[in-house]
Amino acid sequence: MxxxxxxxxxxxxxxxxxxxxxxxxxxxxxxxxxxxxxxxxxxxxxxxxxxxxxxxxxxxxxxxxxxxxxxxxxxxxxxxxxxxxxxxxxxxxxxxxxxxxxxxxxxxxxxxxxxxxxxxxxxxxxxSQVPVDFSSIIAKSGNISGLWSKVNRSNLTTQAFFGDNVIEDDEVKIIIESNETSFVQFSLEIQDQQYKLGITASGNIVLYSGSTDLSPENTPEMNREIFNLKKINLVLFMYDNLLT
Structure with a gap:
């Protein structure tokens, strides 16, 4: 989860x-x-x-x-x-x-x-909100696997794109250039550990449980504090390397 x-x-x-x-x-x-x-x-x-x-x-x-x-x-x-x-x-x-x-x-x-x-x-x-520059995040992270954008269509306010080469899609390029991105999903390797992550336009960071050491349901209670520290360390790493 x-x-x-x-x-x-x-x-x-x-x-x-x-x-x-x-x-x-x-x-x-x-x-x-x-x-x-x-x-x-x-x-x-x-x-x-x-x-x-x-x-x-x-x-x-x-x-x-x-x-x-x-x-x-x-x-x-x-x-x-x-x-x-x-x-x-x-x-x-x-x-x-x-x-x-x-x-x-x-x-x-x-x-x-x-x-x-x-x-x-x-x-x-x-x-105050942490400014989120999706163009910079995409350039720095590289491994983009999903992107959500705001749209103005009948009965539709959000549109999602998925795939290993999603940022090569012509429509996605237009969305990025027009600052209509609301969320990106990507993979990041930190100290030989692969993480699946996401960032919203409002500064929320999503850590997916597919990352092996970010699964609270598999974390014994005695190690929960270590689990919390890993999360905070990862969030700060993302802030330092992707959001500044």
Whole structure:
């Protein structure tokens, strides 16, 4: 199963972490518990900072209640939305990168929530997208096996192209030149290990489980931290070599 990781630039960051809201637990007549209130947004330092190359990396633990805008009826009450709880790790680097180990939709929503918080009129958190130049990525990586593009056709907003020589296709060349690319998929060899990877226009990096040491389902719990460090190391390698 692919792993999606978000990377953004940090403009402002409250390093001590932040906790927003705490829902109230209620019991109905059958003593069944449910929660009312707004969702929790919690980010706290998790473990000691560590070095990776020339960077110092500070890990954080995130607990985030993602708001689903969907109405319904439960416990004899109507509701207009509900929350889905996500827990994941994030990493702040000494050169002002923030890496979120969670899928794109949740990462974007979490960053949006953090960016709302202020103190005495000053933002506590501010982030900006990592610029993605697909022409440069394609030239540097070489082994492009898939490309997605934005299109403006009836009932179609995205078009995908696959194949070992996909970038030689005339239509694909036009798409690249017109900056309509939204995602590229490619292979990269790092220290004699072959990886299947992808990058989106919004700065999400996709690590495919076909890469032998990037398969969480095959990773024993005792080695999960090593697995996490491999992911972060790979993301930073891609940032240094493909995104800058």
């Amino acid at each position: 692919p792993v999606s990781i978000k990377i953004v630039h940090v403009n402002r960051f409250e390093k001590s972490g932040y906790i927003i809201n705490a829902p109230t637990q209620l019991l109905d007549e059958a003593q069944l518990g449910y929660y009312e209130g707004e969702g929790v947004v919690s980010m706290t330092p998790s473990g000691e900072p560590f070095n990776m190359g020339n960077r110092t990396i500070t890990p954080y633990w995130i607990e985030y209640d993602y708001k689903n805008e969907q109405s319904g009826f439960v416990f004899e009450k109507n509701f207009r939305y509900f929350f889905t709880k996500y827990e994941f790790k994030a990493y702040l680097t000494s050169d002002n990168l923030f890496i979120l180990d969670v899928k794109k939709k949740i990462a974007n929503a979490f960053l949006k929530e953090l960016s709302k918080e202020t103190h005495r009129g000053q933002k506590l958190f501010s982030f």
